[in-house]
Amino acid sequence: MNKIKVNLDKKISASYEICIGQNIIDRIEMIIAKNNCASRYVIVTDSNVSTPHGEKFLTTLKAMDIDVDMIELPDGEASKNIDTVLNIAKKLIKMGVDRKSALIALGGGVVGDMVGFVASIYMRGIPYYQIPTTLLAQVDSSIGGKTAIDLPEGKNLLGTFYQPKGVFIDLSFLNTLPSREFKNGMAEIIKYGIIDDTDLFSLLESEVKAISDRDMALLLTIIEKSCRIKKRIIEIDEKETGLRRILNFGHTIGHAIEAQSDYSISHGDAISIGMVASAKISEKLKYLPSKDRQRIESLIRAFGLPHRIPMSLSTEGILSRLKADKKKEDNIIKFVLLKKLGMPFINGGVPEEIIQETIVELKDR
Template identity: 45%
Template structure:
């Protein structure tokens, strides 16, 4: 299968999303042609770095691109301002200037942090995304949200800062742990449950092929997620209204994730959040029982949790809900499914 390209239309800040098998091997030539930066800082973590960091350095080098590989400890525990300070000091120590650029190689944490770093280092230098987790490929690498966590909650410090390009290589999903793949499916199901009922039916129909990572199912699945995300971002880049639909399941999900001390991975927390808001919609008369049943059945079919773990402190979850970055005037907003 060849590659496919989706354009995120944001005027002068528009950028391509390139999707397909073997895309990683094309990145060096693409960046050499685009001339986005003279030198590149490849930001990755200590899990993805050993898998793909050296290969990427070689690919960029073969294209005549000078680059530096910088790693940090993997996981949500590193997603804080202290790590950003350390990474910024690394860039300064290595002499990166405004003619240089940042390369985000990794999952959602790496992409959020590398994007945030690029947005504030020297008041902004270019960056590109090469997402290596399903969650990052279908969601967090597209749309320009960057940021870090605080003790008070998830993603409370950040920026809207668009990448210059996103390169999605579906081959890298074969090194992804099963739990991370299933967590990514939580974000995939979000699109079908909140925006596109035909896509929801596709996920139900193609589940065996998706779980086997068959390209004929995986590539269209990722492409559709990116198309839906791009169409929303183009109309509401800074989440003034419409883009809130992409937070389906996230308000409760973020609170549950934080209350777990980030032991519960993001996609699992979002799955729990989707089931919870579906129940809220049922109680409020917005959606029928069949909607709750369909969402729950889909989540469970893909091996995702649908209930809040009993050991989590409910009062702490409520406190995190009140601190949610989307709250205004103390009011918490939920995205609800409709019948």
């Protein structure tokens, strides 16, 4: 089992460890028991994770004489709302969960974001652990302490920054993960290669087949590299006031596409198209060499991720969503662009004509 220490400003948040390995669930249980960070625990999971993983985890913790319960939520983004939060909080109260208790988020980004949110506000804050079970959650959402729920007006509009006590990444959870969800996570790993690590990018280029076949040794390497990149960025900018924004590479247009499709396009697919669009804008503005843009597009395609915008999505619709995006400041649409592979920067504002031209060029004909 490998360990990565996340060192945060102690005045704001406590530091914690990310433990990564394959078949480490027994070790995770031991660490939770030994850490003794709470007198009782509540695992929160979803309906797809509960049967293959949650119940076993619950039984083993109980066998270790740990006082533990489990709450199961319906799966999917539709659950990530205030009603579910109230539902969890009421169940916790009924169970007698107090400030000496801790929550364990066992699931993908939806469970992780929601449990983090509940932990941050329940009785003014109780500890929680992240045990991510999707590839996306293992490389992205479980690290960094961003918690959120959605409102009918938009995604992630209510949230807090609240760091977990620890993150445990067991690759064996990926054995049951559907391929659509695996690809969603790959899009984020490709993003790390693009914004930070050309070695990771080259490794992805040369190992497309083995990674797609879920070669565990390679997955361990790329997941660990991704976690190290994210941890380095959040150590510098925990609250996303500067550097952390580079993690949004591909997300500005990606979010607009996702929303314009009424969320029928998955997050990973949408940000893949968004990354191609951002690379194209970087090339048009004469920052990014054409060969780098081509490599980005080829890698995204090689992993079976989309690189074109469906014709059915209106250009005007995408543009107006971009303008309404919460990251828009002073009527300027800011983008994370690239000077070259591994060298992102926040652009002061891309002219609307360039964005429009790029969307039209990327339409799937």
